[in-house]
Amino acid sequence: METAQGVTERGTKVLNKRLNIVLVEPEIPPNTGNVARLCAATGATLHLVKPLGFSIDDKHLKRAGLDYWHFLDIVIYENFREFEEKNPEGPRYLATTKGGRAHTDIEYQPGGYLLFGKETKGLAPEILARYPDTAIRLPMLAEARSLNLSNTVAVVVYEVLRQWGFSGLV
Structure with missing residues (x-):
């Protein structure tokens, strides 16, 4: 695992977190920055x-996250295998255009990974x-290929939080 300024190493496993957002091989710095800000909020x-498509110190990444970086819990993995090894427990929910269920048709469990x-x-x-039963999709017109990554993450995160009664949020 790698750490950088504003990035905290959490050891072998993130414990006692209700919501975990996993970006696998993100490519566009502002998308990741927007997701980082969402996580902080x-x-x-x-x-x-x-592999990341940018440096963790990228100015566009930092700009999108604005001044929220010090609120952020972030862990970086060398590859998906390392992520799985360090986080063996907790359900996985996979957002994909190929998902069998709408993101609103699943009951999200605390400690899960999106x-x-x-x-x-x-x-x-x-x-x-590996996880065919928890592949979810956002409903959209058939002609639409997909939504922007950071928008998709926000929609799914707020559905999870809605199901949990927005506990701890104002």
């Missing part, structure tokens, strides 16, 4: 799985194959 932990893939290709087929 909601108390979620952000997990970044390499997984989102890279902007250009989504989650790898081997990841999707």
Whole structure:
């Protein structure tokens, strides 16, 4: 695991977190910055799985997160295997255009992980194959290919928080 300014190493496992957002191989700095700000505002932990399409010190990443970086719990992994090894417990919910259920048709459990893939290709087929029962999608017109990554994360996160009664938020 790597740490950088504003990034905290959490050891082998993130404990006692209700909501975990996992970006697998994100490519666009402002998207990741927007998700980081969302995590800081909601108390979620952000997990970044390499390779990243940018440096963690990228000015566009920092700008999108504004002055929220000191509120952020973030863990960076060398690859998806390391993420799985360090976080063996907790359900996985995979956001994909290939998901069998709408994001509102699943009951999210505390301590779960919301997984989102890279902007250009989504989650790898081997990841999707591991968790077929919890692949979710956002309803949209058939002609639409997908939504922006940070928008998708926000929609799913707020559905989870809605189900949990927005506990701890004002």
